[in-house]
Amino acid sequence: MDKRGWYTEEWAGAGAAISLKVTEKVHDEQSPYQRIEIYETETFGTLMTLDGLVMVTDRDNFIYHEMMSHPALFTHHKPRRVLIIGGGDCGTLREVLRHDAILEVDQVEIDERVTRVSEQFFPELCSANADPRARLHFADGIQWTKESSPGHYDVIIVDSTDPVGPAAGLFSASFYADCYRALNAGGILVGQSESPLFHADLIKGMHGGLRGANFLDIATLFFPQCTYPSGWWSATMAAKDRALSNFREEDVENRRFPTRYYNHGIHHGALAVPEFLFKTLM
Amino acid sequence: MDKRGWYTEEWAGAGAAISLKVTEKVHDEQSPYQRIEIYETETFGTLMTLDGLVMVTDRDNFIYHEMMSHPALFTHHKPRRVLIIGGGDCGTLREVLRHDAILEVDQVEIDERVTRVSEQFFPELCSANADPRARLHFADGIQWTKESSPGHYDVIIVDSTDPVGPAAGLFSASFYADCYRALNAGGILVGQSESPLFHADLIKGMHGGLRGANFLDIATLFFPQCTYPSGWWSATMAAKDRALSNFREEDVENRRFPTRYYNHGIHHGALAVPEFLFKTLM
16 A cells, blocks of 8 residues: 555556555455455455455455356256365355355365455355355365365366466366366366466466366356456366356346346356457367 | 656546556647647557546557447448547547448547547557548537438447547437437447446446437447456447347358457357346346
């Protein structure tokens, strides 16, 4: 936060930055893994940063959390067991638990402090934490996946930070292979895959890594995300043994829970590949 | 530009700002209408600002210019005469002239200096300015539209600055009525309509104004635009006498010119309405 009351994140390597007007810094701690800071902003509600990078704001997190969960869950024919790697703010967990078929969700976040701080400052994102189907583990997601029983999960969601430091392993070939093994028949993996404008090479590498791990179909979802680098973000899905172009459209239309961004048309539209990425990804 | 070499635009009323790392300021003038500044940036190429607001950068203008032109032109059954209001950087004009059927384009930009400066600093955007079908007029677009022969144009594109100052009239009921009259049967109007996240009320007002001017169908296109407020932008189309959900899909697939963002899937996807805007716009 500068003297004029602005929080600024310089987008790494992008020669660009976003700033949010802050009214107050309300929390600052160094956890064993990272620095966790909470600000109240003038127009984006509460803001959480990890090591100085924007993770979540009240105002725009709905797009990210809905797109990390509903497309994959409505593509799976009947998702019962879900693994979330990361996801410490619990916004993705909340969206996952809106699906009636879900029996259990293992959330494996390495830093318990992120979740405890989120419970304090983002209570609405954590409103499903007490759901009996939710199991919050504070452990290494890479290790957890490696040790999972083969075929245990229907959907794996990698809701991670950027692919540097502890999260780098979540973009590796061996992790993808472990995910493939941990998924049941019909299983789907989805992971956040950075900015289409700034990180096309990462998205391309992810497609290659997932193909190398024997996933049958791979597709990237594109969506706006104001406070993430470039304001444009993506999540990449991989299906063990089916095509990702079909999803349970009727169930989307008839869903009995609220969404603010996601719907049937948005799901279709998010799968459209911008021309400049077409040759890269297809 | 601050002492550390950053250009910053504070997004009006949004409590947020974007910054680009600048290597050099290469032009600065006060035209009769506005202050025109040109910067070289570290990673976004050349940047033009008008009265301190980002208008165009080399790196990301392709999305905006393609979405302001191709969806409307591929929705019209055979666009021959096009009117562009504003559009002084000439990037939209270039995209329009890629369509073979076009016979003439009147571009009516109020500030000749914007175009002259663009010719100097954005030569690739101005590469179609010498096309014999292009007619560059430097005049008031509101007046021009009012005085146009009824039914003269097939497509009208409002490529304007924000709805303050001289551009405010481009969002008015009387301007929409003049556009309706200036359009031929089958005619389509498209105008930039700001950020879905920050300016939903403006988009709603535009739909109401266009309905009030007797347009039969109205539809908003959503697309990322990194350097515009919120990184998420929109353009709103209005059709005189037809539905906007259909477009010449085969012609899009068989187009003989390059695009970098737009394609058949992107056109469909851009028409998907985010859930939080659904009740507002439908």
